[in-house]
Amino acid sequence: MTAVASLNAGSSSIKFALYTADGVAEPALLSRGKIEKIGIAPRLVAHDAGGELLHEREWPDGRDLTHDDLLEDLFNGDVHPDASQVSAVGHRVVHGGIAFAAPHLVDETLLDALDRLCPLAPLHQPHNLAAIRALWRLAPKLKQVACFDTAFHHDMPTLATRFAIPRALHDQGIRRYGFHGLSYEYVARRLAEVDPVLASGRTIVAHLGNGASLCAMHGGKSVDTTMGFTALDGLMMGTRCGNLDPGVVLHLLMQMDMDAAAVEDLLYHRSGLLGVSGISSDMRTLSADGSPEAEEAIDLFAWRVAREAGALASSLGGIDGFVFTAGIGENHAEVRSRICQRLAWLGTEIDEIANASDAPRISLPSSAVTVRIVPTDEELMIALHTLSLIGEAA
Numbered sequence: 001m002t003a004v005a006s007l008n009a010g011s012s013s014i015k016f017a018l019y020t021a022d023g024v025a026e027p028a029l030l031s032r033g034k035i036e037k038i039g040i041a042p043r044l045v046a047h048d049a050g051g052e053l054l055h056e057r058e059w060p061d062g063r064d065l066t067h068d069d070l071l072e073d074l075f076n077g078d079v080h081p082d083a084s085q086v087s088a089v090g091h092r093v094v095h096g097g098i099a100f101a102a103p104h105l106v107d108e109t110l111l112d113a114l115d116r117l118c119p120l121a122p123l124h125q126p127h128n129l130a131a132i133r134a135l136w137r138l139a140p141k142l143k144q145v146a147c148f149d150t151a152f153h154h155d156m157p158t159l160a161t162r163f164a165i166p167r168a169l170h171d172q173g174i175r176r177y178g179f180h181g182l183s184y185e186y187v188a189r190r191l192a193e194v195d196p197v198l199a200s201g202r203t204i205v206a207h208l209g210n211g212a213s214l215c216a217m218h219g220g221k222s223v224d225t226t227m228g229f230t231a232l233d234g235l236m237m238g239t240r241c242g243n244l245d246p247g248v249v250l251h252l253l254m255q256m257d258m259d260a261a262a263v264e265d266l267l268y269h270r271s272g273l274l275g276v277s278g279i280s281s282d283m284r285t286l287s288a289d290g291s292p293e294a295e296e297a298i299d300l301f302a303w304r305v306a307r308e309a310g311a312l313a314s315s316l317g318g319i320d321g322f323v324f325t326a327g328i329g330e331n332h333a334e335v336r337s338r339i340c341q342r343l344a345w346l347g348t349e350i351d352e353i354a355n356a357s358d359a360p361r362i363s364l365p366s367s368a369v370t371v372r373i374v375p376t377d378e379e380l381m382i383a384l385h386t387l388s389l390i391g392e393a394a
Contacts, residue, residue, distance in 0.1 A: 003030070003085050004390075006382035008092040009067065009131035010124065012038045016046075016074060017379035027383045034240070035070050039063060039237040042070055044351045067127075068134040075336040088143040090386030091132055092182060092229065092378060094124035096148030100174055101155070103385040106132055106144040114146070120177075120230050123268055151223045152181030153215075160224045160315070173302065177229035180215070180326075187325050188220040189381075190374050194360065198370050201320035203310050205338070207376065208329035210238035210281065214305070216312035224315035224342060225307045232267060236304045238281035241271035243308075273297045283328050302335055306342035313346055321370040323347060329377050331358065340371060 004027065008015040019027035031054055032244040033046030057073070059065055087146045090103070091158045095117040104110055111129060118125045132144055161175045182207055192199040205215045212235040216224040226234030227244075236242045245268070252266070274281040277297035279289055286294040313319050322343065324336055333355045340348045340355075347368025355362040363371035 002087055002387075004383050004386045005086045005089045006092075006379035006386070007089055007131055007135075008378065008382075009127045012036065012040070014067065014070065014074070014131065015379070016036070017368045017383065019030065019380070019383045021387050027380065027387060029380075033380065035074065038065070038067065038070065044070070044073070066134075067130055068137060068348040071134050072138055073129065086142070088145060088386050089135060090145045090382035091128060092149065092382060093128045093146045094149045094179060095177070096146075096150045096154075097177070098175075100146070100148050101151050103145050103147045103151075103389050105389060106136075106146055110146060121179075123262070124231065125232075141157045143390050145382075145389050147182060147382045147385045149179045149181045150177045152185045153169065153178030153225055156222050156224065163229070174229060176225075176233075177224035178213075178215070178222065179227045179231045180211070180213050180225075181222075182375040183207050183325060184215045184217070184222065186377050186381040187323060188217060191372070192220060194374070195321075195370070196373065198321040198372070202316040202318060202394045203321040203323060204309050204316070204319055205323045205325060205374075206309070206329050207326045208235075208305070208324065208332075208335070209326035211240070212237045212305075212326070212328070213244075213309050214312055216316045218316060224312055226312070235308060236276075236301050237272045239269050239272045239274045239290050241267050241275070242304065273301060276300055283332055287332070287334065298335065299338065302338035302342060305339050309339075309343055310346070319346060319369055323372045323374050325376040327372050330373055333358065336362065336373075343369075 002021045004019050004021065006017045017032035018030040020025045020030055029049040029306055030045050031048050033044065035042055035044045037043050040063060042062045042065055044055065044057045046055045048054050093114060097117050099113065112134065114129055135144060136144060156178065162170060163175065165174065170314065184207065187205050188199065191203070200219050203217045205217060207213050211231060213225060213227045214235065215222055222263065228234070232240050234242050249263060252263050272281060273283065273286060277286055277293045279291070280286055283298070286298055324330065328335055335353065336355055340350045348371055349364045349367035349369055350362050351364050358373055361370065361372050363369065
């Protein structure tokens with residue numbers, strides 16, 4: 001059996017999926033799950049392709065367990081009988097910089113280059129690379145593939161990559177990269193299957209979750225996106241501020257005597273939905289809360305999405321479709337409704353009954369813009385890239 005695993009490692013969690021490619025045109029899901037609360041009280045839950053519980057384990061006294069320890073448990077066969085037969089592992093790596101525009105087999109040279117990009121994605125990149133190194137120690141001969149979130153945007157028009165800063169800084173790599181590329185790549189692929197006419201046109205895809213961004217696509221290719229140099233830019237997010245007047249950063253440093261570490265913590269960890277509401281970074285919690293502060297946070301989120309969508313519509317010269325994906329985009333009807341109401345000037349008319357049921361198409365027949373929900377699957381995209389690359393390397 002040819003089995004591959006997809007890993008998405010964060011600071012306190014590891015998402016995973018296991019696939020087989022034997023005798024099928026597309027990898028078949030065997031199991032998927034998550035290890036969460038790493039560093040506190042780790043908990044592992046895995047389900048099979050049909051959603052049935054395969055394995056569950058908790059470590060209530062496991063505060064000192066590392067990613068290495070937990071990854072070893074993940075591949076010992078308890079999660080799925082075929083987990084021990086994995087021939088390759090694909091990893092989500094958030095930042096590929098200028099150099100890496102396609103998936104890449106992991107070696108020391110690659111890891112050294114990706115280490116240098118950690119300051120550009122401090123919430124994600126170090127943990128992505130730590131998981132690769134952990135597996136290297138556990139299984140030195142296992143093939144590993146790095147799949148980059150920036151790669152989908154690599155060929156954006158040159159103007160979309162530039163900041164209005166000295167050219168020499170741009171040439172040194174201070175430019176707009178874009179993120180959530182694996183999600184956007186999957187959505188573009190899936191949209192071509194379910195609505196090929198729309199996929200060939202001008203579409204804005206909204207990846208709305210704890211991390212959030214928009215991507216303007218024409219013919220399934222990235223034309224513009226809201227995240228830039230780092231994953232801090234663009235939309236308001238769970239705990240990240242998104243687009244911010246750089247003068248605010250200067251004010252915090254120079255007038256409020258905050259150091260760089262304190263500013264980084266404020267903008268990455270204490271802003272966004274959490275900062276505005278003072279309650280939570282979770283949209284579900286805020287929706288249930290009902291307080292004025294929670295309401296303002298939700299409305300600001302929708303306003304920011306609509307505002308940035310208007311800018312991307314300009315980059316595209318108009319839009320034919322708007323696609324919601326990721327946790328909030330796929331599951332939060334009220335947020336979708338608020339966003340579409342603010343985009344009515346572009347021609348979005350949604351069917352509130354279809355929207356409330358999370359239907360694949362939520363726009364009315366009369367709508368000038370087709371509005372869809374396309375669930376994302378970054379793990380499948382990683383598996384496809386991994387199988388393709390190890391096949392070429394064989």
